[in-house]
Amino acid sequence: MTESTIRLKVNGRIHGIDAAPDTALLYVLRNDLELNGPKYGCGLGECGSCTVLIDGVAARSCVIPIEGCVGRDIVTLEGLGSREHPDPVQQAFIREQAAQCGYCLNGMIMTTRALLNRNPHPTESELLEALRYNLCRCGAHVEIMRAAMRAAGRVAEALD
Known part of the structure; x- marks a missing residue:
C-alpha cells in the first residue's frame, strides 16, 4: 500500500502520521511517536505486551492497522498519568x-x-x-x- 498522512489521536494529541494504512499501530506508536510503553512481544496479538486503550477498551496494537484507528481515542501507558500524578x-x-x-x-x-x-x-x-x-x-x-x-x-x- 502507498503511504498517506493519517491523523491519529494519541494521548490526547492529534498526530499526522505518514505511513501505509495497513501499518500496525504498535510500529507507529514506538517508531514515529517514540512511545515506549507498548512493547513488541509476539506480534500475533496474544501476549499483551503491546496493549493500548482504544476508546477505553484494551486492544493489541501489534495487530491493529492504523487505518482502523482514525477518529478513535488511543491511550498508551504514557497517557494514563504522569510521574507526578500517576493513574x-x-x-x-x-x-x-x-x-x-x-x-x-x-x-x-x-x-x-x-x-x-x-x-x-x-x-x-x-x-x-x-x-x-x-x-x-x-x-x-x-x-x-x-x-x-x-x-x-x-x-x-x-x-x-
Missing part, C-alpha cells in the same frame, strides 16, 4: 512493587485500566480472567494481582 492503576502497581523485568507490565496495567473502565468494582475472579490473557513468566503474579485488587478498591483483600 490509580499505575499507583497501585508502584505501591505493590508489581514488576520484575517489566516487559509484561504495560499489558497488565492497560488491561487492568480497561477492566476498571467498564467495571469499577470487579471481583477477584473477574480480575484473574482479564489478566490471564497477558502472558507473564517472571514470577511477579502475586504482586500483579495485589496491584490489580488495590486499583479496584479491594485493598483489604490485596493485603491478605
Whole structure:
C-alpha cells in the first residue's frame, strides 16, 4: 500500500502520521511517536505486551492497522498519568512493587485500566480472567494481582 498522512489521536494529541494504512499501530506508536510503553512481544496479538486503550477498551496494537484507528481515542501507558500524578492503576502497581523485568507490565496495567473502565468494582475472579490473557513468566503474579485488587478498591483483600 502507498503511504498517506493519517491523523491519529494519541494521548490526547492529534498526530499526522505518514505511513501505509495497513501499518500496525504498535510500529507507529514506538517508531514515529517514540512511545515506549507498548512493547513488541509476539506480534500475533496474544501476549499483551503491546496493549493500548482504544476508546477505553484494551486492544493489541501489534495487530491493529492504523487505518482502523482514525477518529478513535488511543491511550498508551504514557497517557494514563504522569510521574507526578500517576493513574490509580499505575499507583497501585508502584505501591505493590508489581514488576520484575517489566516487559509484561504495560499489558497488565492497560488491561487492568480497561477492566476498571467498564467495571469499577470487579471481583477477584473477574480480575484473574482479564489478566490471564497477558502472558507473564517472571514470577511477579502475586504482586500483579495485589496491584490489580488495590486499583479496584479491594485493598483489604490485596493485603491478605
